Amino acid sequence: MGIEVLKTCIGCTKCVTVCPFGAISMVDKKAVIDLTKCTLCGACVSVCPVKSIVISREAEKKDLSGYKDVWVFVEFSDNSDPKQQGEIKKVSFELLSEGRKLADKLNNKLCAVLLTDKNRDYEKILSDYGVDKVYLVENDEFLPYDTDVYSTAVMALINKYKPAVFLYPATYKGRDLAPRIAANLYVGLTADCTALDINKDGLLVQSRPAFGGNIMADILSPNSRPQMATVRPNVMKIEKRKSGNVEIVKEDIKIGKNIRRVSVVRRNKEEHTGHVKIENAEIIVSGGRGLKTKERFDVLHELAEILSASVGASRAAVDSGFIDKKHQVGQSGTTVRPRLYLAFGISGAIQHLVGMKNSDIIIAINKDPNAPIFGVSKYAVVGDGYDILKKLIEKLSERKEKVGN
């Protein structure tokens, strides 16, 4: 990989002002790049009005020996005020728990990457999840989230400290950020991994469904670093582990306001029905095509009300117009991990199972005793889904009246 300034440079100096590393200066009205400071972050390429700065990214045999440690990108939740930092998202703890296991297998450190307006003792929270080191960058420009701002900072950290493995949450932000970094660094990225491991050669094994979910593919990135993967919320289990002393590496990365090419003009908050979003629900009552009609499917909402649950659905139920897509559980919907998952008239196709099989207790109701969903369920009820749904509502309502709540 390399960078060069073409003769067509018009000396506008825009690249000088955006370079976070002070690597560009003007000599005889032409931009000159100091290669000892440049991290190939690409900020200058984006602003050059005459496309005179070029980064070449041919695949080349790299010396990978200096790359070590497992990094996790820590994501914060959005606040109603985009200028206020939210809490660390649960998915970050899931990734740190998994990252800890990978780091142990590699005999490496587990490192958290924290981009924030201000550190609020986050290392204390992260120390419950086995974090050895925190790479901390504080800058007001991190609020609100912006692809260019975040990718510039993360690439600077990667180029300087060289992680072997880098995990991102498969959230809106993670799915936006990780591909940008992968493309800029010319490294691989495996999206929506359902399992991660280290093989005998010390490579990250990134497993995910392939070919419509019909096979599991194990993907390796032997020739590039970092080995990068995204993992959806609720896929990995949170396992707390106390860290020793958490080392904080504070990096000062200059981020000019003009790096931000997109401004958010309005935010529309989407309303959702049910008690909580399905990804956060403790109880989910889910229905499939076996419920036959929208009217019958709608009865699930009554059960959800009684159990303070959220309503989920198979893709066939969504495609049949029974409920909106945001309730879909599975490979092309949401991955869930509730304490209780009730499935009415859902066959248990692999694409559905990958999204709910980690639920603590699964109760499946299906008229077919050989339905694949029974393979993952703790309790199997063979019978008509709608009849059983009605009876369950009746019994639970009676009980609620007796108990008085």
Ligand SMILES: Cc1cc2nc3c(=O)[nH]c(=O)nc-3n(C[C@H](O)[C@H](O)[C@H](O)COP(=O)(O)OP(=O)(O)OC[C@H]3O[C@@H](n4cnc5c(N)ncnc54)[C@H](O)[C@@H]3O)c2cc1C
């Ligand atoms: C790339 C790809 C991505 C996909 N992503 C998803 C996804 O995210 N989520 C998802 O769910 N699917 C997904 N699918 C679709 C998936 O393959 C199945 O087609 C879908 O899950 C089937 O939904 P279902 O079980 O409701 O319907 P069906 O497969 O039609 O099953 C209906 C079930 O209801 C039972 N039944 C029928 N009548 C009754 C009754 N009276 N009482 C009780 N049980 C009854 C039947 O025995 C059957 O088991 C995806 C497919 C592909 C190719």
